[in-house]
Amino acid sequence: MNKRAIAALGLAVLATAAWAVPDGAAVTTDPPLASIGALEFADGVLFAGDSKGGTVYALEVGAGSGEPAEFTAVNDLDVKIAEMLGTTANEIFIKDMAVDEGSGAAYLSLMRGSGAGAQPVLMKVTPDGELHHVAFETLAYTKLELGDAPESTPDARRNPRNSTITDIELLGDSVYIAGLSNEEFASVLRRAPWPFDDAANATGLEIYHGAHGQFETNAPIYTFMPVELAGEKHVLAGYLCTPLVTFSVDELGSADKLRGRTIAELGFGNVPIDMLHVKQNGEDFVLLTNSRRGTMKIPMADVVAAQGKPSIEERVGPRTGVDYEGSPLGLVVQVDNYGSDHILILERNPENGTLRLSARENRWL
Amino acid sequence: MVTFAGGEQAGDLRVFTGPRDELAAGRVSVLGATSGGRTGVSWAPRYPLQPGQRYTAVWQPLDGDRITATFTVPGLELAATTRVEAVFPSSDVVPENLLRLYIQFSAPMSRGGATRFVELVGEDDAPIAGAFVVPEQELWSPTDDRLTLFFDPGRLKQGVGPNLAAGPPLRAGQEVTLRVQAEWRDAHGAPLRESFEHTWQVVEADREQPRTDAWTVHTPETPQDPLRVDLPEVLDRALLNRMLFVETQAGTPVGGEVTVARGERAWSFAPSSPWAPGRYAISVDPDLEDLAGNSLERLFDEPLVEDQVGRPTLDRLRLVFTVGAS
Structure with a gap:
């Protein structure tokens, strides 16, 4: 998620702790990632989720400044990555994309291979359309262990508990991490102070959401983003199959259990993948990409207005609450903001299945 | 490692995926490091080469004509053993x-x-x-x-x-x-x-929370016997392995092996060393769930109570049992 765009939209302006290594402190390089997935870019730091290792790494990649240059589209990106990594495109599994809007560099996390020899890889595409491999060896980093890597319980045959990190966001001086456990269903939204401190642990938050004023569930959040509602910082969260819920960041600070406000249900059989703030013709929208229900555009004004209404209380059809428009985008794989009036889209070509990375002006969304 | 051998060599050596006739201008070469030496020029891949994949190596010596060579990494013999x-x-x-x-x-x-x-x-x-x-x-x-x-x-x-x-x-x-x-x-x-x-x-749907007071605990009769618990309903297999511990009355974990059987309705624990007479407890995490995601602490979808979120958090539950004369 893109901080500058948020400021430009007049939404939550988030103070982020400056990334600095104190004088004389040892810099640790070569993060030992076991896997790589969710990415978040902020202030020269690329946060990378390692689900297999149960760790979030903060990689010091540096940042550019200013408005990014015009982006040269890259066709067959997966084929080109495969060529560079000495393999075939069907062995390249792109997991997430995050843009440094200052330099216009798009970072892509991917796994090379899916079996025993699978390796985490970080690539960067610069606005000139050039593909670069980012070597981990020289990257300085700090890390946050989530504490759910397998435990060494005495005599336990195995402890296969693991949670898949689905989204990472830096909000103020805290990093929030959404994840899906491979065992318990309950919400595992976690928070840790930023910058990471070896002593600090991630704390778990139980975020319930209500259904029609009758039931509440402690389901896992898949993707989320900061929004400002009635002058207060909130989080807009997307759940599996597919409620949209808001809750207050201030409440997150004081309670470990809270109930969000369900503002929409977007239908079954679907995973919400990514959320962005976009500005189009002077209006603010949430752009939401989905696994099965295309790309949705939700007016921010409607998200704000939903706060003044009761949570969804009537039993109605599969689409309920705040409404959306479909956005004329194709098979979107990844998306992020690119400057104040573009987004960068990784989409699958319906003809030959390869991936194309290109910038799109917001007015065409 | 790809080497063009024969005397002291240098120059540009690159490797591409695919056969020679697929090489087109502007193709991306495979990441790797080239080193020149007394016996030839070598290239080592950054990531392991793919079994079964064909590659083309292109060497442009400092003087002389470009030399190309195509090679295939041997495929692996794959026996179907996993089930x-x-x-x-x-x-x-x-x-x-x-x-x-x-x-x-x-x-x-x-x-x-x-x-x-x-x-x-x-x-x-x-x-x-x-x-x-x-x-x-x-x-x-x-x-x-x-x-x-x-x-x-x-x-x-x-x-x-x-x-x-x-x-x-x-x-x-x-x-x-x-x-x-x-x-x-x-x-x-x-x-x-x-x-x-x-x-x-x-x-029919299960809309009831599991309750430990409905469990039947079979206390070990000899120091070698496992502790057995019969469960009135099927509980989550993964969580049964992780959310039940045996501990001494003082709260020290007892080492041993958990077995789950009878369609996840029987849980047993064999201690690594024979039971010493005394009081023990099965310590149960209240997040333990049944097949519908109802836990000891809450229902999967809980009737909503105004001004209260979820249920008050439960502590671990302790089911106390005694081995031998106490």
């Missing part, structure tokens, strides 16, 4: 609001097969479409040998839109079969040894 060990719940009966299931393999698997090689079919052999929700990143154990599949939670939560529009994926009275196809590849790229099937009878 599905079990599916959980292993019981014959599941509630209509079954929340998840696990497929346990005998060895690590490759990722990306969950939507391709697993199928849930009804009595008419027709696939039950959209039963599972498979996120972008499949939910594997860290050792890659167990896959978790969640049923669409929107269709399970009472009263929400998807539940009203489409109903739960399973219906009471139905017989459903999970099929795992042998084409699924293990971590080394070999197919499974055989396909796998498990059939369940679907019964």
Whole structure:
């Protein structure tokens, strides 16, 4: 998620702790990632989720400044990555994309291979359309262990508990991490102070959401983003199959259990993948990409207005609450903001299945 | 390592994927490091070369003509040895609001097969479409040998839109079969040894919390006996392994091995060394869930109470038992 765009939209302006290594402190390089997935870019730091290792790494990649240059589209990106990594495109599994809007560099996390020899890889595409491999060896980093890597319980045959990190966001001086456990269903939204401190642990938050004023569930959040509602910082969260819920960041600070406000249900059989703030013709929208229900555009004004209404209380059809428009985008794989009036889209070509990375002006969304 | 041997050499050596005739201008070369030496010029790949893949090496010496060579990395001999060990719940009966299931393999698997090689079919052999929700990143154990599949939670939560529009994926009275196809590849790229099937009878939804006071604890009669617990309902296989501990009365964990049997209705614990006479406790995490995601602490979908979120957090529960004369 893109901080500058948020400021430009007049939404939550988030103070982020400056990334600095104190004088004389040892810099640790070569993060030992076991896997790589969710990415978040902020202030020269690329946060990378390692689900297999149960760790979030903060990689010091540096940042550019200013408005990014015009982006040269890259066709067959997966084929080109495969060529560079000495393999075939069907062995390249792109997991997430995050843009440094200052330099216009798009970072892509991917796994090379899916079996025993699978390796985490970080690539960067610069606005000139050039593909670069980012070597981990020289990257300085700090890390946050989530504490759910397998435990060494005495005599336990195995402890296969693991949670898949689905989204990472830096909000103020805290990093929030959404994840899906491979065992318990309950919400595992976690928070840790930023910058990471070896002593600090991630704390778990139980975020319930209500259904029609009758039931509440402690389901896992898949993707989320900061929004400002009635002058207060909130989080807009997307759940599996597919409620949209808001809750207050201030409440997150004081309670470990809270109930969000369900503002929409977007239908079954679907995973919400990514959320962005976009500005189009002077209006603010949430752009939401989905696994099965295309790309949705939700007016921010409607998200704000939903706060003044009761949570969804009537039993109605599969689409309920705040409404959306479909956005004329194709098979979107990844998306992020690119400057104040573009987004960068990784989409699958319906003809030959390869991936194309290109910038799109917001007015065409 | 790719080497052009023969005397002291230098110059530009690159390797490309594919055969020579596919080399086009502007193709990206494979990441690697070139080093020149007394016996030749060598190139080492950054990532291991792919078994079965064809590559073309192109060497432009400092003086002289460009030399190309094509080579194929030998493919691996792949024997189909991995199989599905079990599916959980292993019981014959599941509630209509079954929340998840696990497929346990005998060895690590490759990722990306969950939507391709697993199928849930009804009595008419027709696939039950959209039963599972498979996120972008499949939910594997860290050792890659167990896959978790969640049923669409929107269709399970009472009263929400998807539940009203489409109903739960399973219906009471139905017989459903999970099929795992042998084409699924293990971590080394070999197919499974055989396909796998498990059939369940679907019964009414389970909307009650599990309760430890309904458990039957069989206290060990000799120091060598395992501690056995009979469960009145099937509980989650994975959580049974992790959320029940045996500890001494003072709270020190007792080492031993947990066995779960009888369709996840029998839990037993064999201590690593014989029981010493005294009082012990089974310590139970209140997050322990049944097949529908109802835990000791709360229901999967809890009736909403104004001015209260969830239920007050429970402490671990302790079921005290005594071994030998006390």
